[in-house]
Amino acid sequence: MSKNTKLIIIISLTAVVLIGGAVFGAVKFKNSAERNSSQANAFDDILANMAADDALKLDFKVFPKSDFKNYIHAGYGFSFDYPADWSVDIFKDDVGDVAVIQNAETGILIYVYPFDEPGPITKERILRDVPDMTIENGRQIKIGEAGVIDVLIFDSDEREMGPSKEMWFVHGGFLYQISAAEGSGEALNKIIESWKFN
Numbered sequence: 001m002s003k004n005t006k007l008i009i010i011i012s013l014t015a016v017v018l019i020g021g022a023v024f025g026a027v028k029f030k031n032s033a034e035r036n037s038s039q040a041n042a043f044d045d046i047l048a049n050m051a052a053d054d055a056l057k058l059d060f061k062v063f064p065k066s067d068f069k070n071y072i073h074a075g076y077g078f079s080f081d082y083p084a085d086w087s088v089d090i091f092k093d094d095v096g097d098v099a100v101i102q103n104a105e106t107g108i109l110i111y112v113y114p115f116d117e118p119g120p121i122t123k124e125r126i127l128r129d130v131p132d133m134t135i136e137n138g139r140q141i142k143i144g145e146a147g148v149i150d151v152l153i154f155d156s157d158e159r160e161m162g163p164s165k166e167m168w169f170v171h172g173g174f175l176y177q178i179s180a181a182e183g184s185g186e187a188l189n190k191i192i193e194s195w196k197f198n
Contacts, residue, residue, distance in 0.1 A: 068190060072198070073099070076112055076174065081194035083187050096174075101191070106183035108191065112174050119170030120150035126168070134158070135166075143169075145196045171197065 068081040071088050075097075082088065082101050091098045096113035123138045138154035151169040156179075158164065165188060167178040180188040 068194075070194075071099075071101075077172070077198045079194075079196055079198060080191045082191055086187060101187065103187075106181045108178065108180045108184050108188055111177040111179075113177075114173060115170055115175035116173070117170065121152045121168045121170060121175070123152065123154065126152075143192055143195050149195075149197075167192065 067084050069084050069086075069088075070079060070081050072079040073090075083103070086101055086103045086107075089100045091100065096111060099110040099112075101108045101110070120140065122140075123135050126133060126135060134156045136155045136157075138152060141151050141153055143149045143151050149169055149171055151167050153165070153167045156164050156166045161179065161181060163182050165180040165185065167176075167180075167188075169176050178188070178191075
């Protein structure tokens with residue numbers, strides 16, 4: 001494994017903790033802000049500050065589909081359906097991109113970073129670089145239209161984000177890390193069952 005790969009994984013996991021904590025903390029803050037009109041714009045301010053100068057609305061389109069919308073990311077060539085009453089925002093960090101799919105109570109983070117290994121990602125592979133990471137109930141599944149993408153799905157419990165369902169996979173030279181907070185299981189299922197690369 002190259003130094004570059006190890007650095008990207010460490011940075012990615014650090015970003016999971018930092019951005020995940022910020023976003024889901026902001027979601028909880030938004031709930032209390034709705035009860036207090038003097039704080040009504042706090043959540044928007046937090047997201048704006050999180051994005052700062054690196055905010056990047058990438059080339060994507062959203063198409064309504066009854067109770068779901070379809071997200072298309074032209075840059076990475078993937079798409080998925082998500083609940084129509086949720087929102088999708090894209091942020092750029094130092095290494096890759098983060099998609100935040102959320103409603104007022106919970107959310108899902110999708111990290112996409114360059115990766116120089118073919119995969120598939122395994123529990124042992126993650127623990128080689130991040131030995132303290134919680135990985136429970138790990139198993140391999142296949143997703144995508146033809147079921148050709150090998151995905152490691154597992155439960156984790158990072159301090160900033162709390163309990164989460166994690167789905168990690170490699171495709172086209174990128175590492176995809178999907179982190180779903182508690183309460184987002186139905187949306188996660190819809191995202192995964194409809195995920196495809198165009």
